[in-house]
Amino acid sequence: MPQRSQFLIPWLLTALSVAAMCGLGFWQLERMVEKQQRLASIAQKQSNESLSLIDALSQKDPRDISINFVGTPDSTRPLLLDNQIHEQQVGFDVFAPVSTNAGWILVNYGWIAAPDLQRTIPEVNLPNGNKEFEGVITVPGSNPLITETNVNFSQFPALIQQVAFASLNQSLNIKLLPYVVELTSPDSAFVRDYKPVVMPPEKHLGYAVQWFGLAIAAAAIGGFAISKKGRIHE
Incomplete structure (x- = not known):
């Protein structure tokens, strides 16, 4: 192999590694800004008085708006969102469709502990x-790692892996609004600890600093190793 190629490949690998780490650092900074904007939006929306469901849904972005409404839950068809952790204990989030003057909407009643570790x-x-x-009002996230949407609705409570409205609409034979209401009023039967932002902006900044630090270290170590190899071949 020509001497030029011997040094070109290590330099390319080092540059690619540094570029990838810097890219991850900038991505974390973007996430930090998004979280800051979301927290500011939440603070502004929740400083206002609670709205009715219809008034909240008429807003351009109804997420994070506090609401009060009257509805009739379909208590015979509760849904259990699997693998929900609270204080290091495995459990379920309990959902049920509720009929309102705005249509059917999915309501999260809160968390309950699993009876055992056997998926009972x-x-x-x-x-x-x-x-x-x-x-x-919230919008449920989608986990790309979860592909299981078929649920056995022959008996209830029915176990679900994520809130997938298309699948739920078909299985329950109703048309759900594309939102979830996270209940916030105290209830002794459920744990209600709704956190709209799980990871604070400060953590994203910390991760960004770590990635930039790794990029600097990779550049320094790679440059030193390649330079040392070049002196050996002289």
């Missing part, structure tokens, strides 16, 4: 009849 389905008792709900 716990018993869930939800109230019947018209109820007043107090909560926050």
Whole structure:
């Protein structure tokens, strides 16, 4: 191999490594800015009085708006979102479709602990009849690593892996609004600890600093190793 090629490949690998680490650092900075903007938006929206469901849904972005509304839950068809962790304990988030004057909407009643580690389905008792709900409008995230959407709705509570509206609409034979209401009023039967932003902006800044530090270290180590190799071949 020509001497020029012997040094070109290590320099390219070093440059690619440094570029990749810098790219991850800038991505973390972008995430930090997004989180800061989201927190500012949440603070502004939740400083206002609670709205009705219809008024909240008429907003350009109804996410994070506090609401009060009356609805009738379909208490015979609760859904359990699997693998939800609270204080290092495995459990489920309990959902149910609720009929309102704005249409059907999915309501998250809160977290309950799993009876055991054998994926035993716990018993869930939800109230019947018209109820007043107090909560926050959210948009459920989508986990690209989860591909399982087919659910056995032959018995309830039914276990789900993520909130996939298309699948739920078909299986429940209703048309759900594309939002979830996270209930915030206290209830002894459920743990309600809604956190709209799980990772604060400061953590993204810390990760960005780490990636930039690794990029500097990779550039320094790679440059030193290549230069040393070049002196040996002289």
